[in-house]
Amino acid sequence: MKIFNTIPKIREALREIRRDGMTIGFVPTMGFLHEGHLSLIRIAKRRADVVVVSIYVNPMQFSAGEDLAAYPRDFRRDETLCENEGVNFIFYPNDEEIYPDGFATRISVEGLKEPLCGRSRPSHFDGVATVVAKLFNIVEPDLAVFGKKDFQQLAIIRRMTRDLDFPIEIVGGETVRERDGLAMSSRNKYLSPAEREVAPTLYRALRMAKQRIEDGGAEDSEAVKRVMRAQIESADAFEIDYIEIVDPETLIPVANPSSRKVVIALAVRLGAARLIDNIEVGF
């Protein structure tokens, strides 16, 4: 496994890979890797000859007052985990490498960046789209793997990739969960033991809502969301940011979720952590 800190160096190494006719799979991360990331790496490993993981906590996707400085980092541990998974290259740049003086370019995926997490994080997805476009141009992978846990991010990356004609296949990886159902997240580290204990309420509410929709009945989305809200609020620990039932591609709210594909998505604050989760229904 090789570690690169600069764009010219990783480009040079990747040029050789491509010259030898090998395919490149890419997993962009903010590091502090957990089983969720590792499952994405395994997908890339199965699908491509060479796997590149980027580890970069992207300041452009954090607003003032968010957890940029506190975001957990442990490069040595990430390095070992990548090594064990058979990752070939790690790209581990610093901020000067990614955002040189005079940086001025912003990519917006309009219509998709505003709802859901975009309401409380208005510039977040511009930061995500912009850094991902940069990483795509640096790594030039054949395929890139993103987790479904941030399904809005995945929808935005898919749309941007199609719209800007990046010749890259976007692959969504299933959310990996703790045994009690809590979606894995680097931010779970922020939870106190008591908060950690109630956190699985979120996935329980998502599963129950999915069941409710699949069982049929005339229930509309508002009714489903009401029940979820009651269930989550009964734990008396969550501050709900949103619960929405939306179209998986357009993210437009769906009034009647039966007999079609929808995603039920939510975001909450639990202590110091902002947690997101979602479930696909009708897929």
Added chain:
Amino acid sequence: MKIFNTIPKIREALREIRRDGMTIGFVPTMGFLHEGHLSLIRIAKRRADVVVVSIYVNPMQFSAGEDLAAYPRDFRRDETLCENEGVNFIFYPNDEEIYPDGFATRISVEGLKEPLCGRSRPSHFDGVATVVAKLFNIVEPDLAVFGKKDFQQLAIIRRMTRDLDFPIEIVGGETVRERDGLAMSSRNKYLSPAEREVAPTLYRALRMAKQRIEDGGAEDSEAVKRVMRAQIESADAFEIDYIEIVDPETLIPVANPSSRKVVIALAVRLGAARLIDNIEVGF
């Protein structure tokens, strides 16, 4: 010479070119080619093994009320001109190919898109940056050539290319002029014979201003602009949009233009045409 209308077809052909180790030079145009475009094609021809010209009147860079529908088009003539210059591939897509249903992505180069032409055309350069990023991802050239006549466009493309890490060299081609100094432009077609006759006033004013700055003296930019304005307005045919003396990279106005690189740029309306021109000083 081969003509491609779809993204998959040109990609397939270019993949072979790259597999054979040949370099690709790219000249994006809106067609209705003139000597200015041909000079860019010749630069690409000298610098790369294979030259791709795109011909696409990009609706995203026109606002309502601008000349999208009237913009001159003559594909058969363009085809012959490209053939004569030894162009290898023409990419000639339609709007559905470039902007499929649900298209939602916008690239903004902030700070550079707002001044000069951006003041009267606020979304113009987002449209330019977005379509150029798309074309870059479709053609994946080694180098791309843009005319200096639209020097704000060139500055924006350079900035975007660097910011998003496109592995592409951006080359600026000198403005080609009619014998009387008028910068070549597809939009010169809109000029009446009387308007055509006064049009060279613009370049005369630019050259005189350059001379004035190069001759030294304590003159500041405001004084230079005042003289230019008087000279252009004396023709009694122009409506001046702007005259600015700016830094070539940041486009920030420069108060004292002596002993440094600046660009003097202007835009005017002359009859039905909006004309731009500029001159480099201190280069």
